[in-house]
Amino acid sequence: MKYEEAKEVLGRIRSYYPNFLNDADITTKQAWVRQIMKGDHHMTMAKLDDYATKEVFPPKLAHIVYISDIRSEDHMQADIERVEREKADPKLAKEREKKLQKLQRMLKGGVGHE
Numbered sequence: 001m002k003y004e005e006a007k008e009v010l011g012r013i014r015s016y017y018p019n020f021l022n023d024a025d026i027t028t029k030q031a032w033v034r035q036i037m038k039g040d041h042h043m044t045m046a047k048l049d050d051y052a053t054k055e056v057f058p059p060k061l062a063h064i065v066y067i068s069d070i071r072s073e074d075h076m077q078a079d080i081e082r083v084e085r086e087k088a089d090p091k092l093a094k095e096r097e098k099k100l101q102k103l104q105r106m107l108k109g110g111v112g113h114e
Contacts, residue, residue, distance in 0.1 A: 001036065001037050001041040002037070002041070003037065005041040006041075008041075008045075009041070009044055009045060009048065010033065010036065012048055013058065013059065017052075017058040019058075020058045035065060036061070038065065038067055039065035039067050040066050040067070043068070044064055044065050044066045047063070047064045047065075047066050048064040051063050083096075
């Protein structure tokens, strides 16, 4: 989400909970904006609206910020690239193969049958 969208989310929180972050310092407010920016704007707003209809206390980040599965795809891509680098390095490839074989033995015979 963009900075302006994150500020819009904060504005909506304040419209539901007028005292939200009133006593907070600038560092806390910036931290909220940074964390909100990690989420999807539309879905975060929807979660906030839903939250506000059910709760009398202001939300925590976990209550409202919606982080899509796209981030997990980014992590998977990073893992794939790491594995490819490991396979390209002979020493790392050998260590990786040993670990894989150990895991296969453990899965076949149980943990105690290494």
